[in-house]
Amino acid sequence: MSDDNSGSIAASELPDAEAALPPAPPPGAPLLEIRDLKKYFPLTQGIVFKRTVGHVRAVDGVNLTLRRGETLGLVGESGCGKSTVSKLLVALEKPTGGSILYKDRDVAKMGGRALKQYRREVQIIFQDPYASLNPRMTVGDIVAEGWSVHADIAPRKGRLQRTQELMERVGLNPDFVNRYPHQFSGGQRQRIGIARALALQPEIIVCDEPVSALDVSVQAQVVNLLEDLQDDFGLSYLFIAHDLSVVRHISDRVAVMYLGSVVEEGTDDEVYGAPSHPYTQALLSSVPLHEPHLRGQKDRILLQGDVPSPANPPSGCRFRTRCWKAQDICAVEPPALIDRGQGHPSACHFAEARTVVPVDAE
Amino acid sequence: MTTLPSSTSSVRGAGGYSPILSVDDLYVEFRTRENVVNAVNGISYTVSQGETLAILGESGSGKSVSAQAIMGILDTPPAQIPHGEIWFEGRNLLTLSAEEQRKVRGPGISMIFQDALSSLNPVYSVGFQIGEMFRAHRGMSRKEAKQQAVELMDRVRIPAAAQRVNDYPHQFSGGMRQRVMIAMAIALDPKILIADEPTTALDVTVQAQVMDLLKDLQRETGMGLVLITHDLGVVNEVADNVAVMYAGRIVERGTVDDVFTNPAHPYTDGLMNSVPQVEVKGGRLQPITGQPPNLSKIPSGCPFHPRCSRRRLGAEALPGRDCAGDRPPLRLVVPGREAACHYSEEVLGV
Numbered sequence: 145m146s147d148d149n150s151g152s153i154a155a156s157e158l159p160d161a162e163a164a165l166p167p168a169p170p171p172g173a174p175l176l177e178i179r180d181l182k183k184y185f186p187l188t189q190g191i192v193f194k195r196t197v198g199h200v201r202a203v204d205g206v207n208l209t210l211r212r213g214e215t216l217g218l219v220g221e222s223g224c225g226k227s228t229v230s231k232l233l234v235a236l237e238k239p240t241g242g243s244i245l246y247k248d249r250d251v252a253k254m255g256g257r258a259l260k261q262y263r264r265e266v267q268i269i270f271q272d273p274y275a276s277l278n279p280r281m282t283v284g285d286i287v288a289e290g291w292s293v294h295a296d297i298a299p300r301k302g303r304l305q306r307t308q309e310l311m312e313r314v315g316l317n318p319d320f321v322n323r324y325p326h327q328f329s330g331g332q333r334q335r336i337g338i339a340r341a342l343a344l345q346p347e348i349i350v351c352d353e354p355v356s357a358l359d360v361s362v363q364a365q366v367v368n369l370l371e372d373l374q375d376d377f378g379l380s381y382l383f384i385a386h387d388l389s390v391v392r393h394i395s396d397r398v399a400v401m402y403l404g405s406v407v408e409e410g411t412d413d414e415v416y417g418a419p420s421h422p423y424t425q426a427l428l429s430s431v432p433l434h435e436p437h438l439r440g441q442k443d444r445i446l447l448q449g450d451v452p453s454p455a456n457p458p459s460g461c462r463f464r465t466r467c468w469k470a471q472d473i474c475a476v477e478p479p480a481l482i483d484r485g486q487g488h489p490s491a492c493h494f495a496e497a498r499t500v501v502p503v504d505a506e
Numbered sequence: 507m508t509t510l511p512s513s514t515s516s517v518r519g520a521g522g523y524s525p526i527l528s529v530d531d532l533y534v535e536f537r538t539r540e541n542v543v544n545a546v547n548g549i550s551y552t553v554s555q556g557e558t559l560a561i562l563g564e565s566g567s568g569k570s571v572s573a574q575a576i577m578g579i580l581d582t583p584p585a586q587i588p589h590g591e592i593w594f595e596g597r598n599l600l601t602l603s604a605e606e607q608r609k610v611r612g613p614g615i616s617m618i619f620q621d622a623l624s625s626l627n628p629v630y631s632v633g634f635q636i637g638e639m640f641r642a643h644r645g646m647s648r649k650e651a652k653q654q655a656v657e658l659m660d661r662v663r664i665p666a667a668a669q670r671v672n673d674y675p676h677q678f679s680g681g682m683r684q685r686v687m688i689a690m691a692i693a694l695d696p697k698i699l700i701a702d703e704p705t706t707a708l709d710v711t712v713q714a715q716v717m718d719l720l721k722d723l724q725r726e727t728g729m730g731l732v733l734i735t736h737d738l739g740v741v742n743e744v745a746d747n748v749a750v751m752y753a754g755r756i757v758e759r760g761t762v763d764d765v766f767t768n769p770a771h772p773y774t775d776g777l778m779n780s781v782p783q784v785e786v787k788g789g790r791l792q793p794i795t796g797q798p799p800n801l802s803k804i805p806s807g808c809p810f811h812p813r814c815s816r817r818r819l820g821a822e823a824l825p826g827r828d829c830a831g832d833r834p835p836l837r838l839v840v841p842g843r844e845a846a847c848h849y850s851e852e853v854l855g856v
Contacts, residue, residue: 221710221711367791412787429714430713432713433742433743433783446715446718450679450712
């Protein structure tokens with residue numbers, strides 16, 4: 145951890161870093177704030193004497209706010225750092241810089257009871273339902289495992305019944321409580337993962353590509369389940385995915401990531417209807433449309449080349465090497481993520497709203 | 507950086523040619539010690555010159571297995587083809603010897619796969635692997651073959667092809683690897699190219715580049731393209747005709763415009779409703795209930811009936827059209843459209 149946590153005043157105001165976290169704020173109030181979050185992974189050379197030859201800047205200055213009860217979508221292509229953000233959020237990785245504020249407390253400075261409570265209240269659902277469930281544990285044991293750490297949530301006596309209630313809630317047959325993960329299909333396994341996250345009564349669920357591995361007909365079932373659970377339990381979601389259509393469907397607000405930083409942020413209508421960052425425009429224009437009558441109506445923006453290496457990102461604006469608007473200033477000055485008159489924040493010196501996805505008139 | 511209008515619709519309707527490839531009542535099953543998995547259960551389709559036929563289906567619908575049967579790359583055993591014919595240039599591929607089949611693969615029919623990294627050999631340079639087509643089929647020397655490989659890499663728009671010809675697969679990005687695969691597949695100017703989920707592992711911006719490349723190559727060479735995918739958007743933007751598969755059968759077939767505008771099979775209709783769209787936020791998704799069937803225990807009657815909201819059983823059904831008892835054949839519902847549902851007319855609303 146570096147010491148320059150400029151945003152972490154909250155923790156120093158509260159002298160006892162181990163004190164229990166306050167109750168959740170009312171719906172709509174900020175619950176989780178990410179300030180200038182950075183995660184660099186060292187690149188090493190040598191076998192016995194490892195020396196660091198550089199860093200992969202997986203996450204490089206991300207600012208996000210998650211409000212209570214909302215779904216924040218995080219989209220971007222592979223390698224843009226969106227999964228690293230999710231790992232940082234559930235404290236599986238330690239940030240190199242910046243801070244994560246949860247209920248106005250800095251997660252990096254939490255300890256003891258506070259950290260334990262944070263880990264209970266922020267749960268995660270993983271992409272691959274085949275790899276994220278222990279094949280030697282029964283479904284009942286998987287769902288109930290969290291209670292062995294957080295015993296106060298469910299009294300020992302009623303745990304089997306609680307497990308079965310949870311299974312029923314996520315659409316699994318409660319009689320299957322003693323079955324093993326391999327006896328379930330992909331969609332059912334993802335439901336097991338959701339039940340496991342719900343068991344600890346979380347405030348936030350980080351959904352890291354939760355439907356990407358599922359077939360389309362099953363994908364819709366899981367998306368609907370996540371929406372229902374949000375309504376019932378007042379959950380907040382950070383929904384990470386590369387499928388732009390699914391993100392638009394489920395999210396209240398959307399942030400677009402490119403090479404470790406957020407390039408555009410806004411409500412789903414703002415980002416999809418009037419994208420103002422060239423990368424967002426290119427990304428949206430590449431999504432194939434489902435309606436035959438809209439075919440050929442959209443502007444195709446073909447990006448040249450590949451995403452640069454995050455170990456050696458371009459100076460200034462990260463996107464300038466592939467951008468058709470790039471000027472001299474783009475190589476010198478990294479554009480801030482601010483509103484330049486287009487209605488929502490965009491990290492481009494020449495941000496200009498443009499309709500890329502045709503509006504379905506029907 | 508260029509901005510260009512979408513050009514996919516200009517090559518539509520490449521009809522009028524006689525079919526190059528014709529699959530007739532093909533069955534594929536996998537025999538294991540415990541059971542028999544019926545992966546493909548009597549599918550028929552044809553592909554003409556310049557046509558793009560999309561085979562749309564979820565995992566386990568038999569779309570990839572049927573393509574592997576055409577290519578003759580199924581492992582037998584456990585796979586068996588108990589019935590069916592695959593006609594290409596007047597010959598039934600299933601009756602050819604292994605050596606004759608080998609001569610068809612490459613110049614006649616070739617295939618690209620989803621996972622380019624595991625489909626390429628990591629210990630040979632990409633130039634050597636592309637050149638293998640020329641060495642094996644045309645008897646060229648290594649030097650000539652490498653020269654050809656550079657030209658092909660140029661054609662599939664790999665930048666600085668001459669410098670990269672000696673690079674190894676791991677030195678390429680995902681999109682570039684898929685271009686290498688495409689270069690190998692089109693090396694001998696095949697009449698038919700089978701693309702099995704060619705862009706599923708790629709990001710959307712790269713997917714758009716690769717699909718554009720495939721369409722451009724098709725326009726240049728006039729090859730028939732069989733596009734196997736689960737992505738409705740890719741089908742809509744690229745294909746002329748579509749065959750929707752479920753449980754090893756084709757359940758609906760027609761032009762993309764017709765099928766996507768007004769589906770005739772409840773499964774196709776369900777798929778369309780269960781997928782969110784990027785154009786609109788949309789209301790609640792309407793998923794298809796239940797799970798895809800186990801292929802060793804395919805439901806009786808219509809294989810989709812346990813998940814179908816329009817099923818009619820017993821007394822509700824018309825005579826001979828009980829969804830649980832009578833298997834619906836793939837039949838012509840309206841001109842240009844076939845569907846395997848007893849009640850397609852109701853689904854269509856005609």
